[in-house]
Amino acid sequence: PGLKVFDRGFTNTACVESAITFIDGEEGKIKFRGYDIEYLYDNHDYEEVIHLLIWGHLPSNEEKQSLRERLLAELKTPQSVVDAIRAFPPQSSTGSMILAGLAAFAALDEGTKKLHSQAEPYYIGNMKNTDAAIIRTLAAIATTIALVYCHKRGKTFTEPSLEGSFISNVLKMMGREDKGIEKCLERLWILYADHEMTNSTAAFLHASSTLTDPLSSSISAIVSAYGPLHGGAIDLAYQEFKAIASVKHVPYLIKEVKAKRQRLFGFGHRIYKTVDPRTKFIREMIDEQVRNPLRSRVPLLEIALEIERIASTDDYFISRRLAANADLYGALLYTALGFESDIIVAMASLSRVPGPMAHWRESMQQKPMLWRPQQLYREGSKIGFPRG
Numbered sequence: 001p002g003l004k005v006f007d008r009g010f011t012n013t014a015c016v017e018s019a020i021t022f023i024d025g026e027e028g029k030i031k032f033r034g035y036d037i038e039y040l041y042d043n044h045d046y047e048e049v050i051h052l053l054i055w056g057h058l059p060s061n062e063e064k065q066s067l068r069e070r071l072l073a074e075l076k077t078p079q080s081v082v083d084a085i086r087a088f089p090p091q092s093s094t095g096s097m098i099l100a101g102l103a104a105f106a107a108l109d110e111g112t113k114k115l116h117s118q119a120e121p122y123y124i125g126n127m128k129n130t131d132a133a134i135i136r137t138l139a140a141i142a143t144t145i146a147l148v149y150c151h152k153r154g155k156t157f158t159e160p161s162l163e164g165s166f167i168s169n170v171l172k173m174m175g176r177e178d179k180g181i182e183k184c185l186e187r188l189w190i191l192y193a194d195h196e197m198t199n200s201t202a203a204f205l206h207a208s209s210t211l212t213d214p215l216s217s218s219i220s221a222i223v224s225a226y227g228p229l230h231g232g233a234i235d236l237a238y239q240e241f242k243a244i245a246s247v248k249h250v251p252y253l254i255k256e257v258k259a260k261r262q263r264l265f266g267f268g269h270r271i272y273k274t275v276d277p278r279t280k281f282i283r284e285m286i287d288e289q290v291r292n293p294l295r296s297r298v299p300l301l302e303i304a305l306e307i308e309r310i311a312s313t314d315d316y317f318i319s320r321r322l323a324a325n326a327d328l329y330g331a332l333l334y335t336a337l338g339f340e341s342d343i344i345v346a347m348a349s350l351s352r353v354p355g356p357m358a359h360w361r362e363s364m365q366q367k368p369m370l371w372r373p374q375q376l377y378r379e380g381s382k383i384g385f386p387r388g
Ligand code: CMC
Pocket: 198, 199, 228, 229, 230, 231, 233, 257, 262, 263, 264, 265, 266, 267, 268, 269, 270, 271, 320, 322, 325, 326, 327
């Protein structure tokens, strides 16, 4: 009963109060816990930013060391997870394999089991259990993605070590140990570590508002991350760029987009209508890699830049405030680092895990509140049916 406000797609509805990330889409600003993203990018590494987002402050040396040790100790590869992933033909979709790996992890997880076998709440209000689950979830997602990466390529999975950073161990598990790549990801992953109520974080929180466990909620987040309007846009942008094959065909693609026969994947953003502050850094990193003779060439970059050049002077894009998004540039950077397009959404999702974990921890310190949007019932209307 009472007034219902219609807000299709929640473009104007806030459903959480949060002290984690501030975004100003008009000014192009991002702050994590009050720190400008530019400052964090220049002065900190990914593990420090994980700590900042989840536990609210930049860590001391001891806190950073302890976080690293706990994370590395949880990088385990249970046989049932390996079997679940290897049951797929290697050419299967990466997203589906990740979901299976995470489901296998959840089936073994002590917290997930307890949650379903005891009446008292296991996570809400219990920060000890919550913090331990955050570490297990981050580690499980990293291990799953590395296992999937190796299985898809017929590569041997390398066991992680108890030495080095979290990122160096992710690369090691993937068989891609390389100091240059590690240094680059330490910076790139800071930019991706959280983005407040992005669709996948909201999907995570929607599921976890039922008080389910974080590994199962991560399955919802991964499903969302692979959707074409969200992270999955990257796969489609690559297909689009490959299909036009050359910069000389860009005007044709633009014509199709303006006639609404095609969507330009990797362009547009719900929040950023002027500039996305992450793009500048990612472009600098791409330039660094393109100048590095050891790295792959990025022919798709030329196409992306040409599209951006045309879009920046075309009224269709200007009037709708559509520009290349950071996910697109991130994908081109991964390509320059030698990662094939089939693993890019997974890598971007892994770098984002601290975000949902921070928001989940915040929610576990509050009274439970089930997320349950409403609808407006329109009796007899033709909603969803073609007109005429
Ligand atoms: N290509 C062509 N036209 C577009 C695009 C695009 N990529 N994005 C928006 N438009 C048009 C849209 O058709 C509409 O036109 P009109 O006013 O004539 O109806 C207008 O711009 C406003 O679009 P909207 O759908 O109301 O905008 P939104 O804020 O709801 O959509 C978006 C945001 C990301 C879903 C959309 O821009 C899009 O589909 N982009 C392509 C997919 C993509 O790259 N997604 C990754 C987004 S970045 C990371 C993330 O948060 O997921």
